[in-house]
Amino acid sequence: MKIAIGADHAGYRLKDVIVPLLESLGHEIEDVGCDCSQSVDYPDYAMPVCESVVSGKAERGILICGTGIGMSIAANKVPGIRCALVHDLFSAQATREHNDTNVLAMGERIIGPGVAEEIVKVWLSTPFSNGERHVGRVNKVMEIEKKFNSRP
Template sequence: MKIAIGADHAGYRLKDEIAPFLLSLGHELVDVGCSCGDSVDYPDYAVPVCDKVVSGEVERGILICGTGIGMSIAANKTAGIRCALVHDMFSAKATREHNNTNVLAMGERVIGPGLAQEIVKIWIETPFSEGERHKNRIHKVMAIEAHQS
């Protein structure tokens, strides 16, 4: 799977832990940065990741900031993105099965690299359930998105 990954200054260390892990699982990565602790703005990294997902250049995206909150808010402003902020394994699975999320947000200040790797692995490997009730709910969310455009 081809995955775009991005982080701000508060998440780049976790990004740098997750990237080689994803490569070890056989995935291809597009890293949009950042790669240092100098203060940057999280939307500057959320937008390129989301654009790559929406365009089809990549299948999914991963965003990391201090809490994951800012990245998830910015990501969900992009039409076609369903981003979930996840800090536990149950939610990682549920957000794929029920919401068919295409972007994952995490917070470096909230979880460590071991748990982050578990979350990413579950999120990557869990398919959408294809359940009619879940499809219906996703269509309703997409209708809200279309109405706002």
């Protein structure tokens, strides 16, 4: 699977842990940065990841900032993105099974590298349940997105 990944200055150290994990699992990586502690703006890294996912260049995306909140807000502004902020294994599994999320957000200041690695593994390995009720709910979310994105 091709995975786009990006982080701001508050998440780049965790990104540097996740990238080798993804490579060891056999995934192809598109790393959009950042790679330093100098202050940068999280939307500048969320957008290239999300653009890669919605264009089909990448199948999934991972975003990391201090809390994951800013990245998830920015990501969910992009039509076609279903980003979940996850800090535990149950949520990682549920967001794939029930919401068919295509972008994962995490906070480096909230979770440690070991938990983050386990979250990524669960999130990548859990399929969408594809059950009628979950498909219907995801379709309703996409209809809301269409309604508000078509306004002048």
